[in-house]
Amino acid sequence: MISKGFMLFSGSSSPSLVDRMADHLGKSPGKVRIGRFKSGEVYVHYEESVRNAEVYLVQSLSHPVNDHLMELLIMVDAARRASARTINVVIPYFGYARQEKKDAPREPISAKVVADLLHTVGVNRVITLDLHAPAIQGFFNIPLDHLTALDLFTEYLVDKKISNPVVVSPDAGRVKTAEKLATYLDTPFAVMLKKRPSHNQASVTHIVGEVKERTPIIIEDIIDTGGTIVSVIDGLREKGAEEAYLCATHPVFSGNAVEKLDYPGIREVVITDSCPVEQPLPERIRLLSVAPLLSKAIRLIEEGGSISTLFRAGM
Secondary structure (H helix, E strand, O other), X not given: OOOOOEEEEEOOOOHHHHHHHHHHHOOOOOOEEEEEOOOOOEEEEEOOOOOOOEEEEEOOOOOOHHHHHHHHHHHXXXXXXXXXXXXXXXXXXXXXOOOOOOOOOOOOOHHHHHHHHHHHHOOXXXXXXXXXOHHHHHHOOOOEEEEOOHHHHHHHHHHHOOOOXXXXXXXXXXXHHHXXXXXXXXXXXXXXXXXXXXXXXXXXXXEEOOOOOOEEEEEEEEEXXXXXXXXXXXXXXXXXOOOEEEEEEEEOOOOOHHHHOOXXXXXXXXXXXXXXXXXXXXXXXXXXXXXXXXXXXXHHHHHOXXXXXXXXXXX
């Protein structure tokens, strides 16, 4: 059976990102019609043949996460029933990743539920970016390529020539990433310890490392409501730190998060387009595109290359 090559389709959360990816891949985005019935049910129709094609479906599980998840599942089912050779889903932002373990009795592990849904509906491969917890990779019984925007941030920060920097991990979960960034930038790093009284709330209890009169570079995976960031900035200012740079892969930006980021002590916020964000952005927010990274990953998969070549040694 002769392969038709690969085809790239966008869900409703990622059309701009897919346009940029298509430019890098030298392809036009595939034609797919996605609609809603009056009841809210999703309708999907591929307006060109996908028979025997390597299909790549790009959909971030950003707000409204449940709509985008259901839409992706139905896109997968439609492609499978249309005889696609393989179905590869590109999920730049993997929603539900913060529910990857039980912190209390009778709680779900929702990230595992999403992994099971993708497997059950017929996905052959998942490509995602900066999971909140890397252990989520183990939830899948199909190949998963876990990419990172860390090199993207590193290149940007090197060009900024920041004076007297210190890389800051905002919690224990980001220590490994902060250590890598500090190594690449040849700078010290610090760790903040926090307590979380409830969802989207946190308060800093301790800072391990010297931040006084230094310029913090905070490395995060997600900015959601912005409340945690405010508490981190306050904690750093109390210790005598200068204005901070904040790098975060996924700009979820719930509620008035963008307004919260206009906060004393924040010099610049660097994000990616893993989630759709409203334009124009405030001057202090810089947007870097992950389209080249995702496109290179697709190209390597199609050519049988190694994804590890996309990253610095040790990633």
